[in-house]
Amino acid sequence: MNIILFGPPGAGKGTQADRIINHYSLAHLSTGNMFRSAIHNKTPLGVKVSSILASGELVSDDIVVALVKEETEKDIYTNGCVFDGFPRTVAQSVTFDAMLSERGQKVDLLLSLTVDNHELINRILSRGQGRSDDTEEGIKHRLEVYNNETKPVLDYYQEKGIVVEINGTGSVDDVFNRIKDSISAI
Numbered sequence: 001m002n003i004i005l006f007g008p009p010g011a012g013k014g015t016q017a018d019r020i021i022n023h024y025s026l027a028h029l030s031t032g033n034m035f036r037s038a039i040h041n042k043t044p045l046g047v048k049v050s051s052i053l054a055s056g057e058l059v060s061d062d063i064v065v066a067l068v069k070e071e072t073e074k075d076i077y078t079n080g081c082v083f084d085g086f087p088r089t090v091a092q093s094v095t096f097d098a099m100l101s102e103r104g105q106k107v108d109l110l111l112s113l114t115v116d117n118h119e120l121i122n123r124i125l126s127r128g129q130g131r132s133d134d135t136e137e138g139i140k141h142r143l144e145v146y147n148n149e150t151k152p153v154l155d156y157y158q159e160k161g162i163v164v165e166i167n168g169t170g171s172v173d174d175v176f177n178r179i180k181d182s183i184s185a186i
């Protein structure tokens with residue numbers, strides 16, 4: 001089972017991804033985490049994307065898709081995965097679907113976590129992870145990028161009939177219970 005966990009910065013994708021992968025024994029792929037780890041380890045990829053992450057812009061589709069393609073060739077991904085932060089553009093979605101279909105797989109479900117903007121900003125500012133892009137200005141810019149470039153991904157998968165909207169407010173357990181209900185419905 002392949003699940004896309006979708007939503008704006010601060011919607012709780014990382015937190016819910018952890019719950020889903022433990023409960024359903026799926027792999028977890030977060031492109032944001034992969035980039036942050038590359039930056040931390042000062043790999044050539046990390047050096048290339050460091051200023052892009054700090055600015056809140058998106059890393060180019062070519063780089064992201066190559067990274068995901070290489071990573072998902074590993075055995076741990078054969079039973080399915082929660083994709084968190086990917087795909088983030090329609091171009092990434094199209095290439096992603098083609099890649100999965102070559103492997104006889106598909107995206108089974110897109111869970112779209114919704115939280116209002118005011119709460120998103122508060123959540124990110126209070127999570128205090130020390131991320132260089134987690135300033136008020138940085139978050140506002142990431143929300144803009146999300147609205148302009150990432151939201152169209154929702155329309156793209158809506159046409160395929162696999163989108164389920166999840167209310168992302170309430171406790172972590174509340175949200176996870178809603179997610180479990182949607183997964184058992186497929």
Ligand code: ADP
Nearest residue numbers: 009031032033053056057058059064085086088
């Ligand atoms: P958030 O959801 O809080 O914005 P992420 O960890 O998903 O955090 O992403 C952090 C940053 O990493 C993004 O602002 C972007 O620069 C880069 N990034 C992550 N995933 C992608 C992707 N699929 N395409 C392009 N850039 C990405």
